[in-house]
Amino acid sequence: MHAFHYDRAADIAQALRLGAQPGAKYIGGGTNLLDLYKSGIERPLRLVDVSRLPLAGIDVLPDGGLRIGAMASNTAAANHPLVRERYPLLAEALLAGASTQLRNMATVGGNLLQRTRCYYFTDPALGPCNKRTPGAGCAARDGYNRIHAILGASETCIAVHPSDMAVALCALDAVIQVRSESGERAIGITDFHRLPGDAPQQDTTLAPGELIVAIDLPPSPFAAHSHYLKVRDRASYAFALVSVAAALDLQDGKVREARIALGGVAHKPWRAASAEAELRGQAPTDDVLRQAAQRALEGAQGFRHNAFKIELAQRAIVRTLRLAGASA
Template sequence: MHSISYDRARDVAHAIELARQPGAKFIGGGTNLLDLYKSGVERPVRLVDVSRLPLAGIMELPDGGLRIGATASNTATANHPLVRQRYRLLSDALLNGASSQLRNMATVGGNLLQRTRCYYFTDPTLGPCNKRTPGAGCAARDGYNRIHAILGASEQCIATNPSDMSVALCALDAVVRLHGPNGERAIPLADFHRLPEDRPQDDTVIAAGELITAVDLPPPRFTAHHYLKVRDRASYEFALVAVAAALEFDGASVRDARVVLGGVAHKPWRAQAAEDALRGEPLSNETLRSAAEAAVQGARPLEHNAFKIELARRAVERALRIAGGMA
């Protein structure tokens, strides 16, 4: 064990100042960070508690959108009347994401930052991991890789992002708001998480010392949507494949669409080719099959996860079918 200092932030500026120390980590609910600390993956030297900051509010924006504070719990967010009425896709994803006990503690900001559940990352005894120790190697590539990525992986890392919430937020065109030493910035959720490339240790584009303060949702425009999660068991489990499908219609044709996959890549995977296959087309069986096929273009399976390609095809078609009222 090593010593850790603990500080409770008074406000956002104080939190950012405290986080300047190398090895400092923000902590809200702690549902992921504490597990990784106990397993020896994370070794913070200072914990900056942001759970008491006034960032738990959920409020309507002047343009009709919604701002969700970073310390809002997953339970409060999923059950908020405006989320349930206007952004049911997000509510459904959160309710599918974890047990009620975890949802009560987990925060929106922490959910965005949660780390992969790759066995080789979370258990240092299983083998080397470039995400845990850059340059060490990736034991998963030649190991048991059933839960790993089929899209967007690199030679350095084949881990997947575990967040259900992020998949839905990506489909809803959400924006992440950050405060840091250099001021405030806003990043589209679709650009917030990274593909591994040659820096798998960096899950997101967040800079050192930056604190997530809120997530903004634009005014709702997708009138049909569905969140589908395929997992090994119906109780709390991470997705093998998840799909957030959102549709906007112009008469009988699809005007616009979002198709975002979870459980298949290092980040929520927006299947733009599938969206292109839907736009301007009626929601027919043929259109659904074309979109499902387009969603897995470029997939590169490994020894144990080739089944994910067909599973993703079927999940995309099923989610779109339910969203469009064809089920």
């Protein structure tokens, strides 16, 4: 058994001090980190328990947006009246993720930090993985890659980010608030997760010792017309082959503004900005939706077992936009 120190932080200042030590990891619900520890993928020297810090509140911001504390459970966030009323897209995505028991334990801060579910990353016996051991190689490229990336992949990694919540946050232009002993900073959701490049072991742009304290959602015009669609192999507790978070601001039958984000297709939630631009100013007819879906998948590259995901993603985008346009 790998030995480590365990500390339960009494306050944020103590958490930041302990989290700044070499080899330290923060732990909240532990639904992902403990699994990776048991399989030997994560080997922290110190676990800093932040589960009792006062970071679980959900509050209205001065600009009318919403701040969700990092320690709020996925269940609490999904069922909060203001989330359901103002950001139903986020509530849908949260409820699509995992099982009820896991949602009760998992925190929204931890959800952002989930590591990939690539077979080769989580099971060292299957082959080498650059994310697990930098420079070892990527067994997924020539192996069984049905669940892997079709956008933004690199020679070193074709894994995908597993979060449903993060896809909705990407469409909602969320901002992640973090703290460290050096101070505070805000990170836009599209800048929070990384594409693999030549350093796939780095999932996010967090600096060592930084602690997620909250997720800020700006005021949204999309509550009336949004939808989250998750395409998976089974309806209960499965990660997405493809997911789509779509939101429309409609006026006089035309799209004034659109948001589209994809999950299950890249190393990070994938914002389809070109597809959004295709929709602006247009009536959301089937032809327009199909053109937008094609734009969203420009540059996609399939591998031996996952090329089907390109057409699947296009079809999922069209369906999600139709449902978003018809909602409310």
